[in-house]
Amino acid sequence: MPYEFTRERRVAFAETDLAGIVHFSNYFRYMEETEHAFYRSLGLRIHPSEGPGVGWPRVDVQCDFRAPLRFDDVFEVRLLVREKRRKSVTYAAVFRKLDGARTVVARGAMTVVSVAFDPSTGTMNAVSLPSDFDARLEVAPDDVLAAAHAER
Numbered sequence: 001m002p003y004e005f006t007r008e009r010r011v012a013f014a015e016t017d018l019a020g021i022v023h024f025s026n027y028f029r030y031m032e033e034t035e036h037a038f039y040r041s042l043g044l045r046i047h048p049s050e051g052p053g054v055g056w057p058r059v060d061v062q063c064d065f066r067a068p069l070r071f072d073d074v075f076e077v078r079l080l081v082r083e084k085r086r087k088s089v090t091y092a093a094v095f096r097k098l099d100g101a102r103t104v105v106a107r108g109a110m111t112v113v114s115v116a117f118d119p120s121t122g123t124m125n126a127v128s129l130p131s132d133f134d135a136r137l138e139v140a141p142d143d144v145l146a147a148a149h150a151e152r
Contacts, residue, residue: 003081003140005038008098011073022069028061031093031110034077042136054130056112059088063108067097074098075105080140080148087126088113089137094148104151 015026036046046056069075075097083090088111095106114133115124128134140148 002042002136003138004079005034005041006076006078007034007037008074008076011069011071011075013071016071020070024065027063027095027106027108030077030095031079031108034079034093035091038079044133044136054127055115055117055124057115057124058110059113060111063106065106067103067105069097069105078148080145081137082109082140082145084137084139086128092145092148094151
């Protein structure tokens with residue numbers, strides 16, 4: 001379905017802190033990696049191979065932590081399109097440790113804006129979503145979003 005994507009991953013040693021727990025900053029990277037994999041699954045590219053294309057700055061990100069991930073833990077990130085506007089997309093993310101209990105370890109959200117770069121001024125200006133992104137990304141139904149939010 002073009003409103004959700006799930007990606008499985010294993011925690012690398014370099015992603016942990018001195019206590020052996022995944023450093024909080026990596027959760028934001030995990031969300032972004034999952035977003036890019038989602039785009040690839042839809043035949044889209046975050047960075048064009050030719051031409052100026054658009055950029056995708058993150059304008060709002062958050063993550064609520066519930067339980068730690070540690071070195072070698074296997075987990076998944078489930079990404080859902082929570083909102084799509086003319087110039088932005090907001091995602092909800094559920095991080096689940098793939099243990100016997102499939103424990104939810106964190107929840108996150110990320111809003112990205114479609115921007116064009118003006119090389120003469122070095123500025124970015126928000127622009128409409130590229131037509132291929134707009135056509136392929138759908139907003140998750142309310143019941144799917146509610147169920148994902150209720151997962152424990």
